[in-house]
Each structure stands twice: as structure tokens, then as C-alpha cells.
Amino acid sequence: MTSKATVQSDPAPILACTISRDVQRFDLLIDDMEQELGEAWGDLNFEDALVFLKQPDSSGMQFVAIAVDSEDESELSKMNDVIKAAKAKKIKVLLIANQVSPSVLHQMLKLGADDFVPYPLPEGALHESIERLRKPSPVMPEGYDPVTGMFSAVTRPKGDRNGVILPVHGMAGGVGATTFAANLGWELCNIPDSEGTRVCIIDLDLQFGTIATYLDLPRKEAVLEVLSDTAGLDSDSLMKSMLTFNDKLYVLTAPADMLPLEMLTPEDVGRILDMAQANFDFVIVDMPSTVVAWTEAVLTRAHVYFALLELDLRSAQNILRFIRALKAEALPHDKVRYVLNRAPKFTDLSAKARVKRMAESLDIQIEVQLPDGGEQVTQANDHGLPISENAAKNPLRKELQKLAKSLYDLNKSVEVAKS
Numbered sequence: 001m002t003s004k005a006t007v008q009s010d011p012a013p014i015l016a017c018t019i020s021r022d023v024q025r026f027d028l029l030i031d032d033m034e035q036e037l038g039e040a041w042g043d044l045n046f047e048d049a050l051v052f053l054k055q056p057d058s059s060g061m062q063f064v065a066i067a068v069d070s071e072d073e074s075e076l077s078k079m080n081d082v083i084k085a086a087k088a089k090k091i092k093v094l095l096i097a098n099q100v101s102p103s104v105l106h107q108m109l110k111l112g113a114d115d116f117v118p119y120p121l122p123e124g125a126l127h128e129s130i131e132r133l134r135k136p137s138p139v140m141p142e143g144y145d146p147v148t149g150m151f152s153a154v155t156r157p158k159g160d161r162n163g164v165i166l167p168v169h170g171m172a173g174g175v176g177a178t179t180f181a182a183n184l185g186w187e188l189c190n191i192p193d194s195e196g197t198r199v200c201i202i203d204l205d206l207q208f209g210t211i212a213t214y215l216d217l218p219r220k221e222a223v224l225e226v227l228s229d230t231a232g233l234d235s236d237s238l239m240k241s242m243l244t245f246n247d248k249l250y251v252l253t254a255p256a257d258m259l260p261l262e263m264l265t266p267e268d269v270g271r272i273l274d275m276a277q278a279n280f281d282f283v284i285v286d287m288p289s290t291v292v293a294w295t296e297a298v299l300t301r302a303h304v305y306f307a308l309l310e311l312d313l314r315s316a317q318n319i320l321r322f323i324r325a326l327k328a329e330a331l332p333h334d335k336v337r338y339v340l341n342r343a344p345k346f347t348d349l350s351a352k353a354r355v356k357r358m359a360e361s362l363d364i365q366i367e368v369q370l371p372d373g374g375e376q377v378t379q380a381n382d383h384g385l386p387i388s389e390n391a392a393k394n395p396l397r398k399e400l401q402k403l404a405k406s407l408y409d410l411n412k413s414v415e416v417a418k419s
Contacts (some may be wrong), residue, residue: 013060015040019049019082020067021075025121029067029096046078053085062418063092063133063163066108067119070099080111087112092133096121106399110221112217134313161198163277164411167285167298171318176310176341180207180370181286181382183213185395186386187404188282189248194408198280200242200250202272205239205300206261209254215245216384219256227255230268238275250280261288273301282410291322296331305335308367310342311355319362343369368403 016037020026023043033041046053052058064086068079086093093112097105098119109116115129142222166184170177170302185201188194206227212219222241226233244248252272276283285298299305307322318337326333338359346350359366373387373396381389387397 006038010104013040014042014057015060015062017041017049017052018043018065018067019046021045021072023067025069026067026096028121029065029126031081031121031122036127037131043046046082050078050085051084053082053089053091054270058089058091061089061091063114063130065093065094068100069119070101073104076107079108080161083111083113084110090149094133095301096127101210101337111275112151112176120141127129127340139294143148148232149254151351153352161277161279162305163198164407165273165277165283165285165298165301166304166306166407167302168308169184169287171307171309172291172312172314173289175308175310175315176370176377177306178210178214178309179377180306180339180341180400182211182282183251183386183388183400184404185282185350186245186388187397187401188284188408190388191214191405191408197408198250199248199281199282199284200280201253201284201286202251202252202276202296203286204264205267206259206286207253207254208258209286209288210252211286212253214305214384215249215251215386217243217245217253218250219253221256224255224257224259225262226272227259230271233275235279236274237248237340238272238279252276261290261292264294266294269294269297279303282407292323293323299326299331299335302335304337307336308337308339308341311340311344311351311358316358316362319364323362323364337368338364338366339368339370340366341370342372362363368399370399373397 014035016343016350018026018029018033018041020043022045023030049064053064065080066082079114083093092114095108095116096112096119097116105116108199115132115350117125117129132217138161168181181201185199188197188199192195195410202209203211220241220243222237226237226241234270238248238252242252244250273283273285283300287295287298307319309319322336323333326336336390340355346352355366355369373391376391376394380387383390387394387400391397
């Protein structure tokens with residue numbers, strides 16, 4: 001068949017179309033397409049394909065075969081637009097790739113390409129691929145994410161909750177804020193007689209957030225979509241962007257790529273937290289250690305703002321700066337609850353005296369003291385498991401369990417008082 005710049009006007013219906021910069025560079029593809037489809041196919045370049053796929057005539061096609069080589073990588077955006085346009089019309093997409101880099105191929109497959117065949121075409125490869133494309137797509141259960149290959153518990157968002165917002169902020173690097181957030185969230189999910197309580201963790205450390213690592217969860221592309229367009233956020237889109245750990249704990253992970261913290265505005269963060277609050281009983285927010293423009297939006301919505309510290313000079317100095325900043329902006333610094341991680345043991349009297357002096361010099365109350373969980377905590381984090389799943393009798397886990405129970409009981413008593 002002679003290649004044209006537009007689909008051939010043939011009496012036979014057009015069942016498929018090749019899309020390429022120059023189909024003559026893929027002569028084996030031309031031969032195999034004629035063998036499989038006869039005259040019931042056509043050829044388009046990328047620009048014409050976008051126009052054609054928006055026309056009603058394209059609706060009857062079975063598939064498009066996008067043929068690309070290494071020289072086409074600079075036109076990645078055009079190729080991605082073609083894939084999106086084809087998927088919007090429910091047309092299957094076959095990739096024919098000749099020496100294309102793995103990163104480009106991966107991105108095109110993630111956008112929805114249904115199959116891939118290398119070029120030069122192996123004997124019978126195109127026929128087998130077309131047969132696979134013609135088979136009806138399997139019906140997957142609700143909650144299946146084709147990108148990650150994982151199942152999430154399906155929960156119908158009702159927007160009928162008024163959750164408790166609990167941000168967690170490390171006053172210095174390495175003080176254990178993310179470990180605290182991940183394990184507090186899991187303990188809240190496992191309080192006896194708390195059936196129906198819904199808990200989520202939102203990782204707002206857009207650059208180095210590790211909640212996903214500590215719970216062994218992939219990072220969904222949908223997270224970036226949510227962060228980029230909070231004006232269109234609703235309960236359904238929020239829930240779909242989340243993953244679940246062990247079908248209990250909902251997690252909005254940090255994005256896959258590092259993003260500037262100023263990408264979010266206070267209004268963006270406010271919308272995310274308001275939507276989460278309407279759908280969960282407890283909303284734990286893992287904050288970046290940096291204070292940014294939207295920290296105020298989190299603090300004003302918080303019921304309790306946990307500030308993690310250690311018994312060292314850097315934590316003391318940073319707390320002083322933090323308190324001065326909050327007071328200078330007339331922010332509600334009384335919401336901050338200071339949590340001392342790796343606190344001294346009961347028998348270490350000199351260290352306990354240092355804790356008391358530190359609190360007095362900073363004019364704060366250290367209301368929660370967490371023991372050092374030791375190597376077991378590091379192992380649990382590296383394995384992507386809460387401490388309770390890896391070392392249930394660890395002293396740090398027991399203290400977090402007590403804290404979760406006290407938060408749950410306090411919230412329950414408030415609800416009873418309101419009713």
C-alpha cells in the first residue's frame with residue numbers, strides 16, 4: 001500500500017492506522033500491516049493524527065500503531081498527546097519502537113499504551129500483538145491501579161466527617177518526625193473497638209517525604225495532579241490519589257519527583273486539608289522541616305501541632321527560632337505540643353535533669369517523651385513496616401500506642417459532649 005499523509009478513502013472501513021514521522025523508515029511495518037489488514041488501514045503523521053483522532057470517523061478504529069525511533073525522542077510531547085487522544089476515544093495503542101531510550105518508552109507505556117513491539121519486527125510479532133489488542137480488556141475489581149499494579153480498599157467518600165488534624169513537624173533533621181507520623185497513624189487504625197474510624201496521612205514534604213518508603217508504598221502520578229489543580233479537588237479525586245496500607249491506613253504520598261515547596265499556596269493546602277478533614281476522623285500531616293508560606297494554613301487548621309525534638313543544642317536553638325516566628329506573625333503557638341524523641345531512660349537522672357532545664361530555658365512544656373526504639377525502628381523503616389508489625393514489644397511502639405489511645409479517647413469524649 002502506498003503511504004499517504006491522510007487516511008486512504010477506501011470503501012473498506014479503516015480498522016487501524018500507523019502514526020509516525022515517516023512510515024517509509026519502517027518498511028517491515030508496512031509489509032506486516034498489509035498482510036494483517038489488507039487495505040483497511042492508513043498512515044498519518046503526528047500532527048494529522050491529532051486532528052483525525054478528534055473526528056467522528058476515528059471512532060470505529062480498533063487500534064493505532066505509533067512507530068518511533070531515537071530521532072523522535074525530541075517530539076515526546078506530540079507522541080504523548082497522540083496516545084492521550086487515542087485513549088480518550090477508547091482506541092487501543094500499539095508502540096513500535098526502534099532504539100528508543102527506556103525512560104521515553106516507560107513514559108509512553110504509563111500514559112496508556114496497550115502493547116509494545118520492538119523494531120525490526122520479529123517474525124509474527126505484529127500478528128500476536130494485534131490478536132492481544134483485539135481481545136476484550138479484562139474487567140478488574142474496583143480499587144485496582146493499573147499503573148502501580150496494586151489494589152486499594154474501595155471506600156465511598158461521603159464528606160460526612162469532621163476529622164482531627166494532627167501535623168507533625170521535626171524541629172531538626174533526623175529527629176524521627178516521619179517515623180512518629182507513620183506509626184501514630186497506624187496505631188490510630190488499630191485501637192480496639194474503633195471499627196469504622198478512618199485515618200489518613202498526608203505527606204507534604206514535597207522534596208524528601210518518606211512516608212511511602214516507611215510503609216512500602218509506590219508513589220502515584222495522581223498525587224502530582226492533585227497538587228497541581230487543587231481548585232478541581234473533590235472527595236473522589238482525593239480518594240483515588242491515595243493508597244492504603246493493609247487496607248486500613250490511607251496515604252497521600254509525596255510526589256515521585258522533587259518539587260519546590262512554594263509550588264503550593266496556602267489556599268492549595270487549605271483545600272487539601274479541608275477535603276481530607278471531611279472524609280477522615282484523623283488527618284496526620286507530615287510536614288517539611290522548613291517553615292514555608294503555607295505552614296500557617298496547616299497550623300490554623302490543626303487541633304494539635306506536634307513538634308519533634310531531641311535533647312541537643314540544635315533542637316533547642318531551632319525551637320527558639322520557631323516560637324519567635326510564630327509570635328511575630330501572631331500565630332496560635334499554643335497549639336504546639338513538644339515531643340521529645342529518644343528521651344533518657346528513667347534511671348538516667350542527670351539526663352532527665354537536662355530535659356527539665358531545657359524546657360525551662362525555652363519556656364515550653366515537653367508533654368510527651370518517647371524512648372529510643374533502637375535498631376528495631378531502623379529495621380522496621382527499612383522493611384516498610386510499622387514498628388508494631390516488626391517489633392510489637394518495642395518500648396517506642398508501646399508509647400505511641402498509648403498516645404494514639406489517648407488521642408482517640410479525647411476525640412470520642414468531645415464528640416459525645418457535642419451530641
